[in-house]
Amino acid sequence: MSAASETLPSVMVPVAMRLARVEKETHDTFTLTLESADGERPARFAPGQFSMLYVFGVGELPISISGNPEERDRLIYTVRSVGKATHALVTRAPGEAIGVRGPFGTSWPLADSRGRDIVIVAGGIGLAPLRPAIYHVLRHRGDYGRLLVLYGARSPQDLLFRKQLTAWNYVPDTQILITVDYGGLSWRGNVGVVTTLFRHIRLEPERTTALVCGPEIMMRYVVRELLVRGVSAEDIYLSMERNMKCAVGFCGHCQLGPYFVCKDGPVFPYSRLKAWMDRYEL
Amino acid sequence: MRKRARETADQGQAGAARRSLLLSPAALGELLAALLRRGYTVIAPTVRDGAICYEPVNGVEELPAGYTMELEAGSCRLKRRGDEALFGYVVGAKSLKNYLHPPERRVFAAERDNGLFRILPEQTERPRFAFLGVRPCDLAAAAIQDRVFLKDRYQDGEYRARREAAFVVAVHCTEPAATCFCASMGTGPRAKDGFDIALTEIVEPGRHLFVAEAGTAAGAELLAELNASEAPEELCRAAEEALERAASSMKRRLDGDGLRELLYERFEDPHWDDVARRCLCCANCTMVCPTCFCVTVEDTSDVTGRRAERWQRWDSCFTQNFSYIHGGSVRLSPKSRYRQWLTHKLAAWVDQFGTPGCVGCGRCISWCPVGIDITQEVAALREAARTRA
Numbered sequence: 001m002s003a004a005s006e007t008l009p010s011v012m013v014p015v016a017m018r019l020a021r022v023e024k025e026t027h028d029t030f031t032l033t034l035e036s037a038d039g040e041r042p043a044r045f046a047p048g049q050f051s052m053l054y055v056f057g058v059g060e061l062p063i064s065i066s067g068n069p070e071e072r073d074r075l076i077y078t079v080r081s082v083g084k085a086t087h088a089l090v091t092r093a094p095g096e097a098i099g100v101r102g103p104f105g106t107s108w109p110l111a112d113s114r115g116r117d118i119v120i121v122a123g124g125i126g127l128a129p130l131r132p133a134i135y136h137v138l139r140h141r142g143d144y145g146r147l148l149v150l151y152g153a154r155s156p157q158d159l160l161f162r163k164q165l166t167a168w169n170y171v172p173d174t175q176i177l178i179t180v181d182y183g184g185l186s187w188r189g190n191v192g193v194v195t196t197l198f199r200h201i202r203l204e205p206e207r208t209t210a211l212v213c214g215p216e217i218m219m220r221y222v223v224r225e226l227l228v229r230g231v232s233a234e235d236i237y238l239s240m241e242r243n244m245k246c247a248v249g250f251c252g253h254c255q256l257g258p259y260f261v262c263k264d265g266p267v268f269p270y271s272r273l274k275a276w277m278d279r280y281e282l
Numbered sequence: 283m284r285k286r287a288r289e290t291a292d293q294g295q296a297g298a299a300r301r302s303l304l305l306s307p308a309a310l311g312e313l314l315a316a317l318l319r320r321g322y323t324v325i326a327p328t329v330r331d332g333a334i335c336y337e338p339v340n341g342v343e344e345l346p347a348g349y350t351m352e353l354e355a356g357s358c359r360l361k362r363r364g365d366e367a368l369f370g371y372v373v374g375a376k377s378l379k380n381y382l383h384p385p386e387r388r389v390f391a392a393e394r395d396n397g398l399f400r401i402l403p404e405q406t407e408r409p410r411f412a413f414l415g416v417r418p419c420d421l422a423a424a425a426i427q428d429r430v431f432l433k434d435r436y437q438d439g440e441y442r443a444r445r446e447a448a449f450v451v452a453v454h455c456t457e458p459a460a461t462c463f464c465a466s467m468g469t470g471p472r473a474k475d476g477f478d479i480a481l482t483e484i485v486e487p488g489r490h491l492f493v494a495e496a497g498t499a500a501g502a503e504l505l506a507e508l509n510a511s512e513a514p515e516e517l518c519r520a521a522e523e524a525l526e527r528a529a530s531s532m533k534r535r536l537d538g539d540g541l542r543e544l545l546y547e548r549f550e551d552p553h554w555d556d557v558a559r560r561c562l563c564c565a566n567c568t569m570v571c572p573t574c575f576c577v578t579v580e581d582t583s584d585v586t587g588r589r590a591e592r593w594q595r596w597d598s599c600f601t602q603n604f605s606y607i608h609g610g611s612v613r614l615s616p617k618s619r620y621r622q623w624l625t626h627k628l629a630a631w632v633d634q635f636g637t638p639g640c641v642g643c644g645r646c647i648s649w650c651p652v653g654i655d656i657t658q659e660v661a662a663l664r665e666a667a668r669t670r671a
């Protein structure tokens with residue numbers, strides 16, 4: 001048997017997709033729409049999952065899918081430009097190629113939360129991986145109880161998906177609450193960290209599933225708030241971020257205690273994280 | 283895995299003891315030649331730069347006849363022996379990992395094509411490796427890497443191809459080094475499985491022989507070509523006794539009992555500060571460890587920007603960049619990095635892959651420039667757990 005030149009499909013090789021649209025969300029955040037370049041539909045994804053996006057010759061990075069899971073012919077991502085790779089990603093021109101691997105990882109527990117209130121708590125870019133969950137609940141509105149979205153951003157200029165947030169607020173049994181750290185003169189909304197929004201809502205802890213994504217420090221405070229209000233650790237889900245070089249369990253970078261965030265996460269029930277999350281430099 | 287899944291030779295004989303054959307050093311040379319004839323790149327121990335290394339060889343004369351390598355914490359010293367033993371040392375810095383999961387490898391090359399990009403077909407031929415002189419701990423380590431790259435959710439195709447094509451001639455250990463602790467890890471000094479052929483070297487005044495056994499049909503076939511005779515009962519017993527002596531002579535040991543829970547519990551133990559004062563975060567331990575698998579991925583392009591490549595390179599949890607996410611590294615202090623390494627090896631690994639990530643080869647002890655000894659650090663943490671709250 002010759003092992004030479006045997007071509008193996010590699011989970012590390014991206015598929016080229018075409019960048020169809022780039023929308024500016026804020027001064028540093030852009031939503032990218034990718035379409036198939038070969039007519040083949042991208043793989044189905046579940047809300048909360050992410051892809052590895054590759055900018056030709058520059059680098060590859062983990063980015064959550066922020067689009068509607070029912071729209072099967074495209075993949076949508078919302079990217080905040082914070083460094084070399086994300087900058088390269090958001091400055092591509094429509095028509096250019098972006099490499100895609102995935103989808104990877106666990107998803108928000110939507111199937112298991114039917115009949116329950118869904119409380120979504122997001123900080124900053126953390127709203128991006130939660131948007132597919134919002135789409136899902138709105139599309140299957142009758143399957144769920146109340147939908148509450150608590151969203152915090154640094155300033156009004158940093159708020160993502162503003163038009164959508166406003167529109168969703170008119171959907172029955174749906175409440176969107178927004179706060180910013182610094183309001184400025186023209187801001188009439190809430191000011192303060194996202195946890196301050198909890199005093200505006202009434203939680204029914206027994207029937208609540210909470211989905212949380214944002215900076216780790218923010219998630220710690222949110223978890224504390226939810227626990228105090230009687231939501232059980234099993235019903236709180238967090239999406240974790242770690243360095244990721246492969247997304248398939250090979251590179252070792254994404255470890256968090258006993259877990260690989262890329263394959264055991266990124267979405268975890270807090271009950272599985274609580275032994276690890278408060279450990280500094282874990 | 284195709285080959286390993288095949289019936290092993292002795293299972294075919296319905297539980298009968300493995301047949302032991304007698305090989306002379308000359309016959310070992312024939313074995314090596316037969317592997318080369320089959321097109322294998324033969325990787326075997328050889329003396330290079332004043333140390334035992336695992337490198338491609340072209341004949342038995344390149345093996346380190348009459349050498350040993352004394353291993354101690356923070357040192358390895360090549361020495362002459364009083365005899366012509368071919369395997370009179372245990373491990374060098376390299377292991378199967380260097381060939382099955384190499385230090386760097388190109389994952390793909392791609393070219394801009396019609397506004398998109400296209401992955402170029404791989405041009406170079408993948409070598410087929412035959413490993414000669416593999417130690418039991420290293421076989422156990424390869425089995426652990428199999429769990430990472432082949433038996434989890436995703437498969438590493440390149441690793442799989444190299445692994446499936448490999449031929450393994452193991453050597454049971456009759457003379458462990460001072461740094462070895464495989465007996466306490468249950469991985470040696472006798473190789474249990476994972477080899478095509480296993481040898482025990484007998485070097486005594488007046489005789490120099492090998493007892494050979496086949497582990498697979500492919501191994502049996504190759505041995506049959508050598509026209510070897512059955513090893514006499516007495517020789518087999520001598521080999522067996524040498525292995526028992528080896529096990530009981532091992533000075534170092536690592537007590538794994540309840541260690542996973544203990545390490546998770548001792549996350550804040552002051553002993554981590556003690557190790558951190560000594561550790562240089564040089565990453566040597568992770569490079570020489572035969573189970574450490576972490577890599578980084580680098581994307582590059584040529585000056586024209588038309589052609590791009592992705593490379594995979596060994597990486598280490600001892601570097602600060604390893605845990606970098608926007609805003610800073612998760613593990614900034616050396617203390618947190620040593621703790622990550624040890625806790626991953628001996629605790630998290632068990633959760634992730636059902637086995638510790640240490641096989642007791644002792645490499646990390648010898649190749650640590652400051653002689654940090656994993657067995658001593660574990661013992662110190664145990665002691666701390668016993669005496670501190």
Ligand SMILES: Cc1cc2nc3c(=O)[nH]c(=O)nc-3n(C[C@H](O)[C@H](O)[C@H](O)COP(=O)(O)OP(=O)(O)OC[C@H]3O[C@@H](n4cnc5c(N)ncnc54)[C@H](O)[C@@H]3O)c2cc1C
Nearest residue numbers: 061062063064079080083084085086241242243244607608
């Ligand atoms: C599961 C997951 C989902 C994510 N989803 C989104 C999303 O939807 N939108 C979004 O804007 N951001 C998301 N991120 C974060 C995003 O991946 C990082 O912001 C990005 O990798 C930073 O790269 P950079 O070069 O632009 O930034 P810099 O901070 O300049 O980083 C420098 C270098 O550090 C490395 N690096 C930094 N962070 C990471 C990382 N997480 N993994 C691997 N390498 C890293 C890269 O090599 C990078 O080039 C997600 C991260 C994870 C783990």
Ligand code: SF4
Nearest residue numbers: 571640641643644646
């Ligand atoms: S941790 Fe040290 S002793 Fe254990 S397998 Fe790795 S190098 Fe060998």
Ligand code: SF4
Nearest residue numbers: 561562564565567650
């Ligand atoms: S334990 Fe030793 S070999 Fe490992 S990083 Fe620290 S100094 Fe280097």
Ligand code: FES
Nearest residue numbers: 247251252254262
């Ligand atoms: S990202 Fe590589 S192991 Fe998880």
